[in-house]
Amino acid sequence: MLKNWQSFLWQAIKNQRWVWLITLSVLLMFWGILQHTLVKGLQRSLDEQVHRNGVLLHALEDSVVRSFQSVNASLLALSEQVSSVHQESLSQLLREQLRTSPQLRAIDYVDGNGLLQVSSNTATTHQLNYSCLGVLSGDALMESWVDAPVAGRFPGDPFAGRTPHQHIPFCQAVRDADGRLSGVLIASLNPQYFVGLFQSVVKEQNARVSLYRYDGEVLIADTEQKSGDYLLSLVKKQAWGSYRLHSGQEQGVLISYRSTSVLPLIITIESLESVALQAWKHDERMLSIMMIVLTAMILVVALLVLILLERRARSEDDNRLLSAAIRSAANAVFITDKEGHIHWVNDAFLRLTGYEVHEVYQQNPRILNSGQHSKAFFARLWQQVLNGDSWRGELVNRHKQGHALIVEQTITPIRNAGGDIEHFVAVHEDVTARKQAEQRALYLAEHDPLTGLPNRRYFEQKIYDCFMSEQVQPLAIMFIDLDRFKEINDTMGHEAGDDLLTSTTDKLTEILQEDYLLARLGGDEFAVLVTGRISHSRLSVLAQQIIDTVARPFVYKDASFSVTCSLGIAEGTTRRLDASQMLRQADMAMYRAKHEGKNTYRFFDESMDTLMQRRVFLQQQLEQAVQSDKELSLRYQPQVCAQTGLVTGAEVLLRWETESGEWISPAEFIGLAEETGLIMEVSNWLMESMFRQMAAWNRKKLPFGCISMNVSAVQLAREDLAAHLSELMQRFRIPVNQISVEITETTLMADSELVSDNLKKLKQAGLTLAIDDFGTGYSSLSYLKAIDADYLKIDRSFVIGIGENASDERIVEATIALAHSLKLRVVAEGVDSEHQLEFLREAGCETIQGYLFARPLTAEEFECYVEDKNMQSYSLLPETLD
Structure with a gap:
């Protein structure tokens, strides 16, 4: 078996060599990117080391210069006191100055002959040779190191026993009253003090700080670090910089230097490259490990892909042999292995299901599952074919696009030479059209x-x-x-x-x-x-x-x-x-x-039986009431001017009293009329009666103003209302300024050609149009632009909240402001109190309707009401209406 596997693998490598070429190309690219990244990271780390040393040197230079300036100021002050104080007092003065100057080791005063007169450390007089950093105004002095400031800087000073001490002399000339040189103050500066200033910083970087003094061509080390001609030559070219030293197999060292701006001093910092490159080396190790793992993974994946491609190629060869035998079959055929994975399909199967070969190859036939069959159904199917028996039945499959396919399917197991089942052959016959026609008929029936x-x-x-x-x-x-x-x-x-x-x-x-x-x-x-x-x-x-x-x-x-x-x-x-x-x-x-x-x-x-009976009874009685013209009657609720209280018109309301004397609420029978279709006959009766009454008032010359009537949305949508009203106005000789048509907000939403045409014709005829119960419907403000209305009616549900509900008051004020901005007048319904009237007046409402002035009145009562209120102002009513 191992030999067969080796042979298969070798054949796969030869046949799929392009896989290895791509793999090697990818690996070379990845390793190249890694190498480039590491080189850039190395250079970046070294550059950061140079920058860091430069910043430290700049700070150290500033501290050194400031220290020398402080010493210079102190010596200058002392030089002015030397001639005027006694030698013992001068010694005390020098010791006091040394105590307050931590950067000094000693302060000495020598006369013009070079003899030590007073010292902060000793009173012994001896000959000194000195070379100073101070300027002595042209007086020639000997140029050499100070032999030795005696004793230490403080008890336990580690430099106390050394001869000579490392120090930097700083001199200040002392002159007498005639300006002649009488002596020199010499301050011995401790170089180790300056190094200690940055000890905590350089220790963190594992670096070393050195301080040099140079005179002309000579570089003198003031620390244990020895000087060199190379450093001096670099300083002469540029006051600051850095260079690297590599000795043998030791790790390289970065030496950064800087010459102070006012003193002949050179400060250096030596830092190891190994410290600066620690982070980079860690990143290098991690990236290398990751790259090795990635390389191994790519090689494994490439090997798996190669094996899979080779197996696929061999399987496709087998499938081509099988497909040649049954490719021309009319019915859809597919072959699966024992586990149910599709091994081969014919062209008829692809046309039937909408799939391509690569989409179904090695897939389970469950990709055709429509979900309309239970698990138990498929369990019985598989049990039968695994037992070696053929299965025949009807299945609902799913097309690739998602729609259902109804097929009559036959599944036959195929055995090998040993009698074991190896494959299954399934043959489909599409019966979708026939089944859909049958199911559609049944569906539509239910x-x-x-x-x-x-x-x-x-x-x-x-x-x-x-x-x-x-x-x-x-x-x-x-x-x-x-x-x-x-x-x-x-x-x-x-x-x-x-x-x-x-x-x-x-x-x-x-x-x-x-x-x-x-x-x-x-x-x-x-x-x-x-x-x-x-x-x-x-x-x-x-x-x-x-x-x-x-x-x-x-x-x-x-x-x-x-x-x-x-x-x-x-x-x-x-x-x-x-x-x-x-x-x-x-x-x-x-x-x-x-x-x-x-x-x-x-x-x-149980009480609902009575309600149903009443509904049927009311429907029958309403039909009779419309025909008899005895039970229905009209009421007129006056509308008055908010400012003057004069009658400007009325709203006509329908009332129903049965023959038995029972009054039926409009809220009960109007809805019933709309639901049963009787609203058309009821509305026609109302308009006939209203126009007849208006004609009678006109003959009496009663100044009743403008009568408004509610029009059902159903009526607007089912008949030519404009033409009907025009015919009535002509027949009863009613002028257009005496008629107002009120429509609800819902009517404004009508997407009906007849409704739109009716509203347009009513406006063209000169009739007044009003939007009733504004704010209680479902319309938006856009509908107010679609109809050229004359006024809005604020619903009673908002008016009754005046004085009790701030929200209702704001709604009323906003509605009135909106109406006025659209050049519409406003009528407020349901005004029952003087407070409501006063509020509406102040808000700018023009017309009032409510029990405060009158309840709905019969024709005779309304006639008397008008005569009492408006008899003397009848001539003004047309102007008010306009």
Whole structure:
């Protein structure tokens, strides 16, 4: 076996030699980069050593110069006192000066003959030869080293026993009153003091500091370090610099020097290159190790790639032999090994699945898995073929692009000479088109084509299945109805309605669990079937979550608005109820929620049967009321000038009193009329009655002003309202300045050609247009630009907060300011108190409507009201209206 492996490896190296060429090229490049990096790092470390020594020398020079300047100042002061003090006092003076000058070893005073007269260390008189750094004003002095300042600088001074001490003499001439040289003050400076100044710094760098003095061509060492001609020659060329010394196998030394600017002194720092290169050597070792490891890894990877490429090449040779035999087969065919890895495919397979050969080679057929079959299904399939039996059946596979493929597949095991299974051959026949046609027909029969949700038929069948089950189980049904959907559908068009339905579907799908069945029953009605462990509190939480989710803003054509929903819940068990009863209960609960203000939910209770019966009764009675012309009546609520209190008009309101004497609230029957479509007939009755009454007032010359009427969005979207109003005004001879049409904010969002055309024609006819209940709808300010309105009506919900709610007051003020900036007048509804009136006056509101002045009045009552208030000012009303 080892021999076969060696033969395979050798053959692979010959066939895939380009792998080695690339590998060697990459390695050479990496090693070249490493070498370049190390050289640059070495040079950078050496440059940093030079820079660091230069900085230290500059600081040391500054300290030395300052010390010499201090000594010079001290000697100058002493020279002025020598002639005037006694010798014993002078000795004390010198010792005191030495005590305060740590850089000095001694201070001596010698006469003009060179005899020591006074010393800070001894009083012995002896001959001294000296060579000074001080200037003696032309007097010739002997040039030689001072023989020896005696004793040490301090007790225990290590230099006390040396002869001579290393020191630097600094002299100051002493002159008598006639200016003649009478003596010399000699200060012996300690070079080791200056070295010690930077001992802590140079110690960290493992460096050594030296101080030299040079006179002419001679370089004199004032430390243990010996001088050299080479250093002197460098100083003569340049006052500062550095050079390196290498001796034998020892590590190189960097010598940096600097000549002081005012004194013949040279300061040097010697630092080892080994110290400066410690960080670089560490980096060099780490990079070298990393490069060796990387080289080994690259070689291993190259070897693996070479082996894999060789195996792939041999496998492809085998596959070409197999593919030649069945390439022309009409059905899709693929062959796998025993483990299920695809070994070969024909062209028909590639066309069917959309894959390329390299994408499926050595892949498991699970890449075609659509996820529509269980693990148990595939376990039975593999058990059968591994037992040596063929398998035939229908599979749903997945195309490369993601869509499903339905195939009839036959899998046959292939055995080797020993009877062991080596491969499997799978043959596919595409039956997708036929199956999709069958499934589409079944799907459409049970699902809504717009939203893709189960339809009423499917939903009701699932409920009946629950009740037909022998096992008793709790369940609940939720009926969801979108509020004002018909209004949006009529005003903005069916496209907007469809978008709203699909958006609502997406929102509900996000929050409902998989075991909940969501269905669209038709129109704007949805339903949810809840089974399993349910409770009243859990249903309440789910219902509120649905209401909040549906109420999230809906965006359509750059407009954003909210649509609420009403939700009814019926709960029970399959033993206590039947399917039809439970559906009816959920429906009644939903209507109760809608009746009680919408945007809420209600559970079914027995009283809802009465509510449903009342709804049906009211619908029947409303149809009769419109036809009989006896139960419906009109009321007129006056609108007065905020400043004068004079009547400027009225809003016409519809009232309904049944034959039995029951008054039905407009909030109850107007919504019912819109939902059932009776709103058209009700609106037509209102306009006929209103125009007839206005004509009667005009004949009496009653100055009633401008009468405003609310127009339903449904009416604007379904008939030519402008033409109808024009016909009525002509028939009853009503001038345009006596009619005002009020529309809600929702109507402004209408994306309907008929709505836009109606609004345009109404304005062209000269009718006054008002935006009713401003601030309570869903429109944006952009809609105010789309209609040339004459005034805004502030809703009562904001007016009642005046004096009690600062937010409502700010909203009212902002609305009035906005209206005036758009050159619109403002009418405030629901004004019930003098405080509200005063606030609105100050805010600039022009017209007031509310119980403070009058409740809605009958025609006769309104006539009397106008006569009492406006009889004397009737001639001014047209100007007010304009």
